[in-house]
Amino acid sequence: MPELPEVESVRRQLDPELSGRRVLDLWTDPHPMIPRQFHRAHEVIGRKIAHVGRRGKFLIAPLDGSLELVMHLGMTGVFRFDSSDPYMRARLTLDDGRDLVFRDVRRFGRLAVVDAGDYGPIPTLAHLGPEPLSVDFDPVRFAGALARTSSPVKPFLLSQRPVAGVGNIYADEALWLARIHPLSRRVGPRRAVALHASLREVLTQAIEREGTTFRDYRMVTGASGRNASFLLAYGHAGHPCPRCGTPLRKIVLGGRGTTYCPRCQRA
DNA sequence: CACGCCTCCTGTGCGC
DNA sequence: TGCGCACAGGAGGCGT
Numbered sequence: 001m002p003e004l005p006e007v008e009s010v011r012r013q014l015d016p017e018l019s020g021r022r023v024l025d026l027w028t029d030p031h032p033m034i035p036r037q038f039h040r041a042h043e044v045i046g047r048k049i050a051h052v053g054r055r056g057k058f059l060i061a062p063l064d065g066s067l068e069l070v071m072h073l074g075m076t077g078v079f080r081f082d083s084s085d086p087y088m089r090a091r092l093t094l095d096d097g098r099d100l101v102f103r104d105v106r107r108f109g110r111l112a113v114v115d116a117g118d119y120g121p122i123p124t125l126a127h128l129g130p131e132p133l134s135v136d137f138d139p140v141r142f143a144g145a146l147a148r149t150s151s152p153v154k155p156f157l158l159s160q161r162p163v164a165g166v167g168n169i170y171a172d173e174a175l176w177l178a179r180i181h182p183l184s185r186r187v188g189p190r191r192a193v194a195l196h197a198s199l200r201e202v203l204t205q206a207i208e209r210e211g212t213t214f215r216d217y218r219m220v221t222g223a224s225g226r227n228a229s230f231l232l233a234y235g236h237a238g239h240p241c242p243r244c245g246t247p248l249r250k251i252v253l254g255g256r257g258t259t260y261c262p263r264c265q266r267a
Numbered sequence: 268c269a270c271g272c273c274t275c276c277t278g279t280g281c282g283c
Numbered sequence: 284t285g286c287g288c289a290c291a292g293g294a295g296g297c298g299t
Contacts (some may be wrong), residue, residue: 003292033275034296047278057293075293076277087277106276108293124294151270158293168292170273214292215279234292251291 002073004132004165005206005223007057010079013220015052017081020101022048031107038090039112040122044069056128056164066116066182074108076216089100091243105216129163132199133207137138137163143192153195154182155254163199168256169212169234174198175260176233181267182251182258205230233259 002010021046026228028034047063054060057072071077076087080101090102090111100113106138112122119126129145130136145162146153156162157171166174175182177198180191211217211225213236218224228235232242235251237259246263 006292036275041274072293074276075291104276106277106291106293108276110294122294123296149269155271160294170292212292217292255273256292 003167006211009210011054019051022095027091043113070112072110076105077109078103139196143189146187152183172234173202181265
């Protein structure tokens with residue numbers, strides 16, 4: 001569900017609430033998925049949260065004792081304060097008397113405690129590409145990565161390796177903006193630079209609008225993101241391309257719905 | 268190591 | 284109305 005702009009919006013709300021707070025208790029529901037999804041989570045008890053940071057779609061909160069709490073919203077994860085509900089998977093009791101509730105209908109979300117910087121238990125985080133909105137996301141290196149892979153460009157973006165935080169929605173949006181076919185296996189330097197710029201544009205705009213809400217994604221306040229009505233490709237299959245008027249086409253690529261313009265985006 | 272496929276889970280919307 | 288199926292914004296594990 002949530003991609004970088006949604007996770008960043010959540011981070012900005014959580015950070016001032018959690019910074020300096022100590023976790024007094026943790027409740028997790030007794031489902032068999034929990035041990036797998038909540039690696040060492042109970043070690044958060046008694047620890048103080050320094051702040052809430054982010055890498056790609058992962059929220060990372062440094063704790064005292066050289067530990068880190070790593071949180072991933074999966075497809076349907078939401079954080080709320082003091083709002084118990086039937087899909088509550090975890091509840092952190094804080095030293096200011098409030099409860100932070102993790103709601104997650106599909107149970108793909110994760111709460112893991114790891115030794116600081118040791119992301120072995122979280123392979124995608126361990127091999128995560130550069131932050132797209134930082135100077136580490138370099139167009140020349142990005143072009144090099146695209147030149148070296150044999151994967152179609154969209155699944156490569158979704159792998160989180162060439163760049164962090166891009167999911168299904170913003171991959172479709174950026175590829176449309178850069179006029180690159182999602183199945184393209186040959187993205188040369190010129191188109192790579194265009195894609196680099198498009199990713200930054202699409203993600204920056206989405207952050208300004210506090211993310212895209214279709215159904216599940218909500219901020220900590222419960223508010224929806226405002227970006228959905230600005231999407232140009234994703235979710236608009238069958239509608240005219242905003243650039244050329246050709247009906248947008250939907251295909252399945254790596255098991256994910258993919259919308260693109262068959263005229264603007266050539267392989 | 269890299270890639271493609273399948274799986275985890277639950278709810279919703281659609282066609283028949 | 285009821286049923287079955289495809290699909291949903293993600294990542295991990297496995298076989299090749």
